[in-house]
Amino acid sequence: MVHNTTPKSPLLKDCIKAFIFGGGICCFGEVLKTLYGLTDLNEDEVKLAVSTTLIVMTAILTGAGVFDNIAKHAGAGTAVPITGFANSVVSPAVEFSTEGRILGTGAKMFNLAGPVIVYGCSSASLYGLIYYICDKM
Amino acid sequence: MPKITGFNTVILENKPSIIGYAAAVGKKESEGPLGKYFDKTYTDEFCGEKTFEKAETHMQKTAIETAIKKAGLSKTDIQCAFAGDLLNQCIGSSFGMRDLKMPFAGLYGACSTMALSLALSGIFVDSGAAKNAVAAASSHFCSAERQYRYPLEYGGQRTPASQWTVTGAGCAVVSSKETDTSPKIEKVIIGSVRDLGITDPNNMGAAMAPVSVKLRPYPNKKGMVFLHK
Numbered sequence A: 001m002v003h004n005t006t007p008k009s010p011l012l013k014d015c016i017k018a019f020i021f022g023g024g025i026c027c028f029g030e031v032l033k034t035l036y037g038l039t040d041l042n043e044d045e046v047k048l049a050v051s052t053t054l055i056v057m058t059a060i061l062t063g064a065g066v067f068d069n070i071a072k073h074a075g076a077g078t079a080v081p082i083t084g085f086a087n088s089v090v091s092p093a094v095e096f097s098t099e100g101r102i103l104g105t106g107a108k109m110f111n112l113a114g115p116v117i118v119y120g121c122s123s124a125s126l127y128g129l130i131y132y133i134c135d136k137m
Numbered sequence B: 001m002p003k004i005t006g007f008n009t010v011i012l013e014n015k016p017s018i019i020g021y022a023a024a025v026g027k028k029e030s031e032g033p034l035g036k037y038f039d040k041t042y043t044d045e046f047c048g049e050k051t052f053e054k055a056e057t058h059m060q061k062t063a064i065e066t067a068i069k070k071a072g073l074s075k076t077d078i079q080c081a082f083a084g085d086l087l088n089q090c091i092g093s094s095f096g097m098r099d100l101k102m103p104f105a106g107l108y109g110a111c112s113t114m115a116l117s118l119a120l121s122g123i124f125v126d127s128g129a130a131k132n133a134v135a136a137a138s139s140h141f142c143s144a145e146r147q148y149r150y151p152l153e154y155g156g157q158r159t160p161a162s163q164w165t166v167t168g169a170g171c172a173v174v175s176s177k178e179t180d181t182s183p184k185i186e187k188v189i190i191g192s193v194r195d196l197g198i199t200d201p202n203n204m205g206a207a208m209a210p211v212s213v214k215l216r217p218y219p220n221k222k223g224m225v226f227l228h229k
Helices: A011-037 A043-063 A067-074 A082-099 A101-108 A114-136 B052-070 B088-100 B110-127 B141-148 B204-213
Strands: B002-005 B009-012 B017-025 B080-084 B104-107 B132-139 B168-175 B187-189 B218-220 B223-225
Touching: A011 A043, A011 A067, A043 A067, A043 A082, A067 A082, A082 A101, B002 B110, B009 B110, B017 B052, B052 B080, B052 B088, B052 B132, B052 B141, B052 B168, B080 B088, B080 B110, B088 B104, B088 B132, B104 B110, B110 B132, B110 B168, B110 B187, B132 B141
Parallel strands: B080 B104, B080 B132
Antiparallel strands: B002 B009, B009 B187, B017 B168, B132 B168, B218 B223
């Protein structure tokens, strides 16, 4: 009964919006990559610079209280790219700053991103191990 | 004296009156259809305080003080206050009561806190344990959001079924004093917890629905009301 009466999310609309915003962020990333390519950075450094730029921009937008308004429409479009991760670190940091520098910002900063880091690092180590073993055989 | 009837319906024989009431709310609530009925509205979500929790305390204090004033009483006339909120250790209420210095019993009943505080105040006044009691509850969208869900600046989407926690506080002064116009508390039923296994934290309505429709065989004027299932 709950399942039938609960209003549904407008899936198609959400998907289109997510596609446009997500695609927009990726295109912007490509533009940044091309621009950084013009400098004397090598390819790895360019990739790093693109990610860093997007992270810093998200952090600034989150701090300014703009990002959540964009993400309200974009959904997965902003959550899936690196912007989502940056936002999930900065937003609790801002929120809990009223509880102090150490027990507030410091302790709560990875509230949302913590699981991503834990399982990200664990699975990376596991795959690294498998890769190492396979490589030796 | 309160008397029990049926399974757990408490009849308050002296019919305690609600002689004063007040509500203090935030901006969104003041823009709603009930806007003009609120005693105090805040356009600033911090209510001039430093944190959302302090803002909630501030609102609850304002509601209680206004209600007592409207009842024509002073703080020293209140023998017991029942109040609660949604925060850990009920800090919204307890820090407010620190300043108001009334005998205080903290309640936690989430959305039922106001009904619960009214019920207990009614029973206290009816039994003679208090001449005047205060029933109050408060919540704040910003403090509740971070207590239960995500930080405000987190870029998530709200589902169509998600609720918006009220920014506001309400208070009623329950008294043994007789007045003709004031509403009276005649009966009280304390509910039991019902869990239908709703696991979606964004769908509070579904989680609470069984509580509001579930009645045990309950006596009314027409006889008995039964609710099947």
